[in-house]
Amino acid sequence: MSTLKNRLRIKIEEHRPRTTKLLKEYGDLKIGEVTIGQAINGMRGVKGLTTDISYLDPLEGIRFRGKTIPETMDELPKPPGKDYPYVEGFWFFLLTGDVPTQEEAEEVVEDFKKRRQLPQYVVDLLRGMPCGTHPMAMFSAAIVSMQQESVFSKYYDSGNYNKMDAWEYMYEDSTNILARIPSIAAYLFRMKFKSDMIIEPDYNLDMGANFAHQMGIPEPYDDVARMYFIIHSDHESGNVSAHTTHLVASALSDAYYALSAGINGLAGPLHGLANQEVLKWLLGVMDKMGGIDPSEEDMKKFVWETLNSGNVIPGFGHAVLRKTDPRYTSQREFCLKHLPNDILFKYVDILYKVVPDILVEQGKAKNPWPNVDAQSGVIQWFYGLRDFDFYTVLFGVGRAIGVLANITWDRALGYAIERPKSLTTDMLEEMAGIKNK
Ligand code: CMX
Numbered sequence: 269m270s271t272l273k274n275r276l277r278i279k280i281e282e283h284r285p286r287t288t289k290l291l292k293e294y295g296d297l298k299i300g301e302v303t304i305g306q307a308i309n310g311m312r313g314v315k316g317l318t319t320d321i322s323y324l325d326p327l328e329g330i331r332f333r334g335k336t337i338p339e340t341m342d343e344l345p346k347p348p349g350k351d352y353p354y355v356e357g358f359w360f361f362l363l364t365g366d367v368p369t370q371e372e373a374e375e376v377v378e379d380f381k382k383r384r385q386l387p388q389y390v391v392d393l394l395r396g397m398p399c400g401t402h403p404m405a406m407f408s409a410a411i412v413s414m415q416q417e418s419v420f421s422k423y424y425d426s427g428n429y430n431k432m433d434a435w436e437y438m439y440e441d442s443t444n445i446l447a448r449i450p451s452i453a454a455y456l457f458r459m460k461f462k463s464d465m466i467i468e469p470d471y472n473l474d475m476g477a478n479f480a481h482q483m484g485i486p487e488p489y490d491d492v493a494r495m496y497f498i499i500h501s502d503h504e505s506g507n508v509s510a511h512t513t514h515l516v517a518s519a520l521s522d523a524y525y526a527l528s529a530g531i532n533g534l535a536g537p538l539h540g541l542a543n544q545e546v547l548k549w550l551l552g553v554m555d556k557m558g559g560i561d562p563s564e565e566d567m568k569k570f571v572w573e574t575l576n577s578g579n580v581i582p583g584f585g586h587a588v589l590r591k592t593d594p595r596y597t598s599q600r601e602f603c604l605k606h607l608p609n610d611i612l613f614k615y616v617d618i619l620y621k622v623v624p625d626i627l628v629e630q631g632k633a634k635n636p637w638p639n640v641d642a643q644s645g646v647i648q649w650f651y652g653l654r655d656f657d658f659y660t661v662l663f664g665v666g667r668a669i670g671v672l673a674n675i676t677w678d679r680a681l682g683y684a685i686e687r688p689k690s691l692t693t694d695m696l697e698e699m700a701g702i703k704n705k
Contacts, residue, residue, distance in 0.1 A: 270379055271372050273439065275364045280435060280680040283320075287681045304696050312587060316688065317511070321362055321673050322502040329594035330503055332358075333365045337499060337594045345373040347474055352494035355475040355669065356380050359446065362501065362673040363439075377474045383447035384469055384478070386455065390414060390448075394456050403456055403661045404535035410452045411445065412528035420522040420679075434520075435680035441523040442672035449668055450475055450493075453661045454482030461655040479665075488606065489651050495602060496644065499595040500663050502670025504588070508533035509540065509664075513671035517678055518686045530671050531664045540641075540660040540667070545582040547645035547656040549574070550615055559611065567618045571626050583642025584623050585633045595640035599647060607650045616646050 269277075300315040322332050332340050344353030344367060357373030360366070368376070393413050397406055415421070420437035423429060451469055458466050467482045476494035483489065505514055513530030517523070534540035553562070553570050574581055586593065600620075603613045620638060627636035645659055653659075697703040 271375055272360050272363065272368075272379075273436070275360075275366060276435075276439065276676075276680075279364050279366075280677075284681065304700060307691065307696065310587075311506075311688075317505040317514070318683075319505040319674055319677070320365070321670060321677065322504055324504040324588050326588055326590040329589060329591065332502060333361060337598050340498065341495070341598070343367050345370040347477065347490075350491055350494070351488075352476070352491045353498065355494055355497050358498050358501070359443075359669055359673070362669060363676065379443070380447040380475055381471050383444050384451060384471065386448055386451050387414065387417075390452060391455065394452075394459060399460075402535070403460065403658045404531065404541075404664065406456050406460075407449075407453065407661045407664055408528045408531040408535070410456070411449065411531060412524055414445070414448070415522060415524035417441075417444070418522035418524050424520060424522075431679075431682050435676055438517075438523055438676045438679040442676050445523055445527060446668060446672060447475075449665050450479040450497075451482060453665050454479060456661070457483060457655070457658055461658065483653075485651050485653070492602070492647055492651060495598065496647075496662055497666040497669060499598055499640065500644075500666030502667075502673070505674060506588075507539065508536060509667050510671050510674065514674055514678060515686050517675040518683060520685075523672060523675060526675055527668055527671060530667070534664055534667055535660060540663045542582050542639075543641035543644045543663060544656045544659045546641050547649060547659065549582050550612060550619075550645070554612070554615060561611070562615055562618050564618060564622055567615075568622050568626065571619070571623055575626070575630055581619075581623055581627065583619075584627060584636065584638050586635045586637075586639045589637070589639065590635050592637040593639040596638045596643050599640070599643035602647060603643065603650075607647070610646070610650050612646045612649055616643060 302311075302314055306312055306314050320333070322330055323334075324330050328336070330337065335343065340358070340361070341352060344361060345357045346353050354373045354377055356376035356379075357368045360368040360372060360376050390410050390413055394406055394410055397409065418437075419440045420434070423434070423437045455466060458464065462484065465484075467484050469478055470481050471478075473481055473490075476497070477490040479493045480487070480490040483493075503510065505511060509530040512533040513526045516529040517526035521529075537545055553567070556570060557566055571581060603610070603616075607613050619642070623638070624636040627633045644663070645656060648659055648662065649656075694703065
């Protein structure tokens with residue numbers, strides 16, 4: 269058994285009594301209340317999920333296994349000479365909560381290489397889809413097409429299913445998926461946007477470097493990929509992609525079904541698709557300003573025009589965060605180092621200066637600060653990735669790491685099938701004392 273799987277087994281066995289004790293002895297303890305506003309408006313802030321993989325503090329932003337993004341980037345093992353950690357080592361860290369040693373991370377790198385090969389039927393499926401299909405629909409279809417390989421489903425059907433061992437099968441499916449999806453993403457990118465000039469994987473490379481290689485983009489795009497996948501991995505359990513993946517897996521659907529569903533949620537413009545929306549909007553701003561260095565005054569005018577026409581400012585606001593998203597900051601730092609003079613980055617920079625005050629003045633958004641999506645497209649654009657329909661697929665590869673770690677733990681801790689209760693409008697009116705007799 270690999271070091272990672274063995275460590276995970278130990279962590280799971282240590283953790284199980286904590287969950288059992290909470291359920292058995294404190295199961296009736298109240299941890300919150302639900303208002304009519306929350307029942308109608310997306311359950312915002314309702315405490316109804318448990319995860320130890322990440323925690324989102326409204327003011328501090330995300331922590332992965334207790335570590336901030338800078339701590340994560342600093343402490344995890346990196347490929348020699350690189351600025352960002354191995355994605356495979358980050359998978360080890362999210363699953364176990366332990367920072368792997370260099371050797372442990374590299375063992376996972378080797379494990380992923382063995383699982384990387386794409387089945388021919390995935391390639392055939394991608395090639396058979398209508399050319400107008402959105403890359404997110406292709407990505408989701410490719411993931412669910414591999415469901416026939418699920419070892420979890422086979423185990424469930426075997427007649428020997430034991431809920432205590434189910435996590436092992438979820439782990440195997442999850443690792444197989446993670447090892448393959450960067451190649452799926454790169455394949456569909458080259459097929460769709462690079463005249464079908466496919467680049468075969470290089471089995472000497474780690475996930476980030478092989479992704480850059482298969483995309484056909486030189487260094488430091490390998491580090492961009494590592495950074496991008498890590499910062500997009502997890503953002504607690506309540507966001508649409510994470511929650512959907514968890515919800516589907518709670519029915520004991522396997523990781524292929526669950527992740528494909530989560531990816532479909534990520535494709536929404538209020539969630540993952542926002543990075544594509546930001547780029548589209550930014551290019552519109554640039555076009556209107558004639559591509560010259562923008563002035564703050566012109567930018568303010570444009571932002572107000574967008575708001576007054578009933579649109580949101582993409583890349584700003586957040587359902588939970590109440591400060592600048594540290595995922596934004598992390599990418600901003602990358603931009604300041606690698607592309608400080610890029611014209612698009614200058615637009616993003618000015619937006620950072622003018623949008624928050626305008627959103628405060630408008631008085632609607634609870635959080636006027638930028639989120640992750642306000643920066644990510646700019647970096648991709650700079651490295652020549654100009655087909656922004658593809659951007660959310662990149663987010664999807666990263667998001668898979670977090671949600672697959674979560675559903676592996678869901679099975680380890682035997683989390684139940686999700687079934688919140690709904691009420692009718694009549695019932696809410698009755699509770700509010702406004703029901704017409
Ligand atoms: N521009 C203009 N108006 C905004 C706004 C923005 N960036 N963000 C919020 N608002 C508005 C909302 O549309 C809402 O208006 P109505 O009352 O007219 O419906 C009001 O402010 C209150 O919304 P909120 O409680 O602050 O925000 P929500 O939790 O409802 O929504 C989000 C959060 C992210 C969907 C929203 O801020 C938004 O639409 N932002 C732009 C899209 C975006 O960047 N999405 C990426 C999110 C990142 C992620 O998923 O991780």
